[in-house]
Amino acid sequence: MAAGKDSLFRSADMTLTQLYVANEIGREVVSALGELGVMQFRDLNPDTTAFQRTFTQEIRRLDNVERQLNYFRQQIERNGIGMRPIYDFTNNMAAPSASEIDELADRSQSLEQRIHGLNESYETLKKRETELTEWRWVLREAGGFFDRARGQTEEIRQSIDSSDDAPLLRDVEQANGSTDAPQQQSFSVMNIGFVAGVIPRERMGAFERILWRTLRGNLYMNQSEIPDPIVDPEKNEEVHKNVFVIFAHGKEIIAKIRKISESLGASIYNVDENGELRRDQMHEVNSRLQDLSNVLGNTKRTLDAELNQIGRSLAAWMIVTKKEKGVYQTLNRFSYDPARKTLVAEAWCPTNSLGLIKSTLQDVNDRAGLSVPTIVNQIKTSKTPPTYNKTNKFTLGFQTIIDAYGTAKYTEVNPGLPSIVTFPFLFAVMFGDLGHGFIMTMAAAAMIYWEKPLQRGKQDELFGMAFYGRYIMLMMGIFSMYTGILYCDIFSKELSLFPSMWQWNFPEGYDPEKDGVITASRVEGYTYPFGLDWRWHETDNDLLFSNSYKMKLSIIMGWAHMTYNLCLSYINARHFRTPIDIWGNFIPGMIFFQSIFGYLVFCIVYKWSIDWYAMGEQPPGLLNMLIYMFLSPGTINEKLYNGQGAVQVILLLLAVVQVPILLFLKPFYLRWEHNRARAQGYRGIGENTRVSALDDDDDDEGGHSAHANGRPSVESEMDGAAMISQDLDDEHEEFEFSEVMIHQVIHTIEFCLNCVSHTASYLRLWALSLAHQQLSKVLWSMTLANAFGMGGATGIIAIFVFFTVWFFLTVAVLVVMEGTSAMLHSLRLHWVEAMSKHFIGEGVAFEPFSFQLMLEEELTELK
Amino acid sequence: MANGWSLLVSVIFIAAFCAVAWFASPKGENQTVWRSTLILSAWSCWLMWAITFLAQWHPLIQPQRGDLRPEYNGGPVKGESFF
Incomplete structure (x- = not known):
């Protein structure tokens, strides 16, 4: 098949190719094709599971490398170290050689060990540091307890006197009483032991309660809060802790206390009761802490330096690994011919790219210095080729809209092409306002101007969507400005570009209170040349006029849009060489549609073109005309033109006759042909x-x-x-x-009913444009109009304040919200009303093996 | 300034524009996009303009207002316009 030039009009011609690649250069070939990104490889081993395939081993190894690289990335992120952005690499990344990959794998292996070791020792050191810090707190606080306890022996004794059922304290009393002279009385002499330690603050209550219950009150507990939070090195979070010292009597009780505190997550530290020894301990702890923090600092610096080093090339490594993995996954789809030592692959590619593919393969061969050429065969097949519409950044958004509905059949007319205009234009019919259109255009233009930096930055979901559709927005904005001029609306105010076709004639001594409404008179022989006359703005019967105008506008626009799309079905039938679709679907459908709605449009235009008052006749109502055309064919109540009755009867008959043609012609023809x-x-x-x-x-x-x-x-x-x-x-x-008959019956019923409902559906153009205009009018009169009514200093401030409010609401409500709603309606008009006229769908999307696409998908999180 | 002939003139103008757009579209793989976009835009815009023009060609109702002051007679822009 002779391939013409590929365009967006229909999807590209595809060829199924068969590649015979020498086993030695399989990797290089696939990698070069991945850079090209125009081939979709078919899976030739569909029955083999993922584990049984040839290159599973390599993929596993790369998975491991990828895991290691991800580990580095986590570490880099955790330590807040900057990474060189991915955009420094993407363009000049040549396919890596096998030895490079091996080197990378080894390197990341050793690096992982090193980072892991560093991390581990850092964490151990950190843990020791925490312990020492806690110990220091215990020493400091427990020392306080001891000193206080000494100072309060008197009080203790008194409290014991008053409550003689406290056996523990009686001991204290006895001990104290016996050797009362030296104040430095040792607790051990009194047979009192103690436990000192640190416990998380929130466990303190439970700890106390448990101790109290298990020991039945046989303890004396002291605690104090550590003011600074202590960092838990394992979880890396801050915990508030308390120091506690518990005095109790007897070894067994002490052992019990130790067990309870350990089970509750407290850490117990050794504290000497002697003040001197305690001071020595304190010294020792302090010096050890000093040393430790030195070592910690060093470890941290080494770790950071290492991660910094990695961060400089991590993105490049990740790209290389992803590419390599992609190559092996593709190679797994190949089948191996052991007799000839070749890999056999089948792939879809655009016919026009065949030359490029062949020359690329030749290059790879030459570089490898292999005498066996890579063979590219074109295979004839009855398989459906995938649908491939090549887009650029301008057309991408529009094509996405169409593809979101369904993938077009291979080489059918692509609705994406006309929707570049029709989508934003129908939007603009609903959104028409010069000011709002201008805001939208500027926003889109800004996004296009700063395309590169915005693309690289992080985008939230809403902005990401607007950015993706920036060219759609640009077209929508431009067309909205145009329709805004035609509607004569700029931020709901009029736009007096040309002299008006109306003038106000005031009677002598006119007084609005008395004389009431005045009616404008027409400037003779002059029609406002571009858009609606601005004198209609703020008149009493403004809506009467603009509703009639916009309703008819919607009908005519809808008729034009649907007729256009119906014609595309003719092009499809011609392209697929199915003349029966022309005779059995397109022509009867077209006649049916035109004899009812084409006639309606004709009547609208005809009625507009006639100067009814000059003829001295009453203009007929078109709605009633259409209704009576069906209810009582042939009788005309209000005449539009001579011979109207006959014409309408003929048209109606014509339409009715099309129904059986639509129903039966195609199925019976197909049966005849089959037989x-x-x-x-x-x-x-x-x-x-x-x-x-x-x-x-x-x-x-x-x-x-x-x-x-x-x-x-x-x-x-x-x-x-x-x-x-x-x-x-x-x-x-x-x-x-x-089956064919049922299909055709459904099609006929759908088509005929849809002609009516879809035409009515286009009235949304009127409804939304009316709503948009009224809303902007209300916004104006509620904000700025009030401010303009005030005078003096208040007026100045009010204008400032109200302008802010008005502008903010204009952007948020009228541009963003109304814009979204108008866009959705335009989307519906395309998906339902337009595409149902010709779109076949049922296509399979072309998914080429392309590094660029792969990286775009997988590395977005690296931004 | 503008009367029934405007319709004919505008059709000729748009047809001429389309002819120019067809031949002057930049060659290359985007030629189809250029042609389709320019021509379709031109006809869409023309259609909308023509509808608006037709609707006012022989208007059946006149603007009516009850809130004008007599001093307004003739309006802020009398006879002449910006252009």
Whole structure:
């Protein structure tokens, strides 16, 4: 097939190619093709599981490298170290050689160990530091307890006297009483032990309660809060802790206390009761802390330096690993021919890129110095090629809108092309306001001007969406400015570009209170040349006029849009060489639509073109005319033109006649064709294999396929040798009349009813533009109009304040919210009203193996 | 300034614009996009303008206001315009 120039009008011609690649350079070839990004490789081992494939080992290894790189990234992020952005690399990244990959794997292995070791020792050191800090606190606070306890022996004794059922304290009393002379009385002499330690503050209550209950009050507890939070090195979070000292009597009780405190997560520290020894301990702890913080600082510096080093090339490594992994995943789709030591691959690619692919493969071969060339075969196939519409950054947004609805059938007319204009234009009909359109245009222009920096920055969801559709926004803004001029609206105010076609004639001594409403008179022989006359603004009957105008506008726009899209179905039928779709669908459909709604549009235009008052006749109502055209054909109540009755009867008959044509022509033609082909001895190639082949249900085109199968079957017999791994389970379906008939009945009913409902649906253009205009008028009169009514200093401030409010609301409500709603309505008009007229869909999207696409998807989080 | 002939003139103008757009569109892989976008835009804009023009060509109702002061007679822009 001779491939023409690819354009957005229809998807690119695709060819199924077969590659024979020498085993040695398989990796290099795939990597070069990945850079090109124009081939979609078919899986030739669909029955093999992921574990049984040839290159699973390599992929596992790369997975490991990837895990290590992710570990580095986590560490880098945790330590707040900057990474060199990914954009420094993407463009000049050549495909890595195998040895580079090996080196990278080794390197990241050793680096991981090193980072891991550093991290571990850092954490151990940190833990020791925490312990020492806690110990220091215990020493300091416990010292305080001891000193206080000494000073309060008197009080203790008194408290013991008053409560003689406190056996523990009696001991204290006895001990104290016996040796009362030296104040430095040792507790051990009194047979009192103590436990000192640190416990998280929130556990303190539970700790106290448990101790109290298990020891039945046989303890004396002292605690104090540590003012600074202590950092837990494992979880890296700050914890508030308390120091406690518990005095109790007897070894067993002390042991119990130790157990309880340990089970509650307290850490117990050794404190000497002797003041001198305690001071020594304190010294020691302090000096050890000093040393430790030195070592810690060093470790941290080494770790940071190491991570810094990694951060400088981490993004590049990640790209290399991702690419390499992609290459092996693709290689896994190849089949290996052990006899000839070649890899065999099948891939879809745009026919126009074949030359590029061949020259690239040649380059790879030359570089490798291999004498065996890589062979590219084109295979004839009856498989449906994938749909590929090549987009650029301008068309991407529009194409996405269409693809969101469904993937177009291979080489059918792509609605993405006309929607570049029709989508923003229908939006603008609803959004028409010069001022709001200007704001939108400026916003889009700014996004386009700062495209690069914005693309690289982090985007939140809402902004990301607006940014993705920046070119759509630009078109919407420009068209909104145009429709705004036609509607004569700028921020709801009028726009007097030309002299008005109306003038006010005041009667002599006019007094608005007495004389009331005055009516403007027409300037003779002059029509306002561009857009609505601004004199209509703020008149009493403004809405009467603009509603009638906008309703008719919507109908005519809808008619034009639908007719245009109906014509695309003609182009499709021509392209797919199915004349029956022209005679059985397009022509009767078109006649049906035009004889009702084309006639309505004609009447609207005709009524506008006639100067009814000059003729001295009463203008007829068009709505009633249309209704009575169906209810009582032939009778005319209000005449629009001579011979109207006859014309309407003929049109109505014409429309009615189309219904059976729509219903029966195509199914019966297909049946006749099928029977004729059978009579001549042709059979679909699927039919004889059908008994054994898997029943495939992927084709509900019905009649098409049976018809289309006649041709390829002839070809495939000739090229049978080339179809190596071909499939007999595709696209072959027996002709079944009832199915075709049902399909056609549904189509006919849908089409006829939709003609009515879709035309009515375009009235949303009127409704939304009315709502938009009224809302902006209300906003103006509630804010700025009030401010302009005030005088003096208040007026100045009020204007300032109200302007802010007005501007903010204009942007937020009228541009963003109303804009979104108008956009959604325009989207609906395209998806439902327009695309139902011609869109076949059922396509399979082209997903090429492309490094660029892969990296875009996977590395967005690296921004 | 503007009367029924404007319709004819505008159609000729748009047709001429389309012809220019068809031939002057930059060559290359985006030629189709250029052509389709320019021509479709031109006709969409023309259609909208033509509808607006037709609606006011032989208007059936006149503007009416009850809140004008007699001093306004003739309006702020009398006879002449910006252009």
